Amino acid sequence: MKEKQMPKYLQLKQEILSWLHTGRLKPNDQMPSENEIAEQFQMSRQTVRQTFGELEQEGWLYRMQGKGTFVSTPQTQKSRDVQTIGILTTYISDYIFPHIVRGAESALRERGYRLLLSSTDNDKGKEKESLDMMMSQPLSGLIIEPTKSAEGNPNLSYYLSLDYLHIPYLMINERYPEMNCPSLVVDDEEGGFKAAQHLIELGHRRIAGFFKTDDLQGINRLKGFIRAHHHYQIPLLPELVIHYLTEEKRQKPYESAITMLGQADERPTAFVCYNDEIAIHLLEAVRTTSLQVPQDISLVGFDDSSLATATEVKLTTLSHPKTEMGADAAKILIDMIQNKRANGSEMGKVYKPELIVRESTIQVSLS
Amino acid sequence: MKEKQMPKYLQLKQEILSWLHTGRLKPNDQMPSENEIAEQFQMSRQTVRQTFGELEQEGWLYRMQGKGTFVSTPQTQKSRDVQTIGILTTYISDYIFPHIVRGAESALRERGYRLLLSSTDNDKGKEKESLDMMMSQPLSGLIIEPTKSAEGNPNLSYYLSLDYLHIPYLMINERYPEMNCPSLVVDDEEGGFKAAQHLIELGHRRIAGFFKTDDLQGINRLKGFIRAHHHYQIPLLPELVIHYLTEEKRQKPYESAITMLGQADERPTAFVCYNDEIAIHLLEAVRTTSLQVPQDISLVGFDDSSLATATEVKLTTLSHPKTEMGADAAKILIDMIQNKRANGSEMGKVYKPELIVRESTIQVSLS
DNA sequence: CTACCGTATATGTACATACAAGTTGAGCAA
């Protein structure tokens, strides 16, 4: 009797599970009563109860006092094959993130994955919290848009624990060389270059730049902006380069622009803006003076957001993959999950931004 | 002895859980043996086993045959109490939904819940799919923004299964009287009324309305628009009321507006638009003629989105709670979960939209 | 027909006992 190795209550469990799997018992069927089973299998009712107790815990059965024991409905039992993927983003509602999330969501849904969403509000503490909550239940993969990237990677050690748990992850909008994961980024340096190049080719020589410098995105755009000046051998005037922090975005660029526009003799003829939001903001600033866009000031934004075409003067801007990036992230992550390639920084992608010329930039009058 | 209502094995469970929470027992501490507990609490060893069994199932304890019973390490135990809540929305990236999601997400995260997000793209089939995937693992609650509401509730039977599973849910932006759940809605009829009222009080008499009529939101706004005309005894000209479907939103309102503006003698003096997006669109339409906003045409939008202030002429519009609504939905849902009130349509909320007067509406010249 | 009351039967709680099986450490023998 080799089967004796398995305790009776487990043998009974196997037997009942086979009834369920073979369809001998269907959802909502009533089980034989505890006493019936006990008699049939020549065991005591308490042992049957032990078996039923485990099967109830695992969701196969449910019991109703006075009525009997029943088989659970399928959705409660076979919950196994849907996997979950998390997205950790900085600001859910701002700007272009909804488009990224949308791209990822639809790609995931098509492939039968669920999406967990959490935002960090660019707060390291919240980032840790969010990671904790996400990993509280089985997670198949994670898409991360990191927090405050220009200051390094605060939760690095935390992300490394993902490696330990063999949870594949990738990063969007940012790349950390020290982390061995794919990253999907826009070549912001190229974007900054193209923005400045476009204006220079239109004859502009005094170009102001407004860049948020507490994330790598802003710093890279600024780098490209500077490189274009060097490349075309245009002197870059320090007083025309404004950098600001996230907290200052409502005031500093606006006020700096007003100040610049007040100096009639050394006034810039074009603005390159960190993104469309700031561009719209500076468009306002220009309007408060007697100057006009694009006649007096040409304006270039970034990201090709919905704001860019909402204005009367449609913004010239640089494209951002948005939805495509989200969808790509989802696809690559699923590929990593299915092929068990938990690392693979070679799977990343770099998107080249395209210049979209609209109405906010014109040839400068050669006087 | 009122406490006698609770079975002994549950009383013991509470007691032991309190030991864990107060730190009297720390992770990896050894528990007293089953016999010791049995003697201390004057109960049989079997009863203690029943308690220990549940606590082990729930991850608080682990047992080693021959050695004893021990307290689990934190990561193993508290993985239990993170619950998941789903949001089912029509379009993730459009317009105001990101703000709703953001409000809900931050309220949920504060309270230790995770957020599952899924969008339906206003497709009944996808709605069913999304529901399936969401419920494939334990779900504590669901926030639903229903699909195509003006045509009835296609997946009604599906939602009723939520009742059966005792999953609390609520609806936002829409109310179905036949469903016994709370709903958070904006009083769109009131909004439509206020928009028209504002223009009427500014002296406008020929007011055109553009309404999307394949959801209740649009129909209610239209209702309010009509009611205002009746209330002020202004004749409502049928040719000035345009209704369109979601698929037509890019062409029909725009073209209708152009046509209207072409008729010099019977030209309307104001537009009420279904939302800010259409308002911006019609602002474009006006610009293509030689007319101006607000001098020739006053314009009222809906929802107070970011688009409303992106334009040169800031839009007069009606407020929408957005973030607040998302946060409220999350709070109410958590309340329902914690108080086991699976039904409770009385917990809903109706938001009164406020008129936000900006630059796109002016007093009509009394000629 | 309705309201009420048993009865039968189901699960829920509680206790007692017995033995199996794994762990530990004391104590003894080589």
Place this chain on the structure above:
DNA sequence: TTGCTCAACTTGTATGTACATATACGGTAG
């Protein structure tokens, strides 16, 4: 000291009983 046995613990399995409590159903009084 080393290696062994064995007693004394632990948890695991199994069975027995008893009573509480919820449900369904049939019969009876009104």
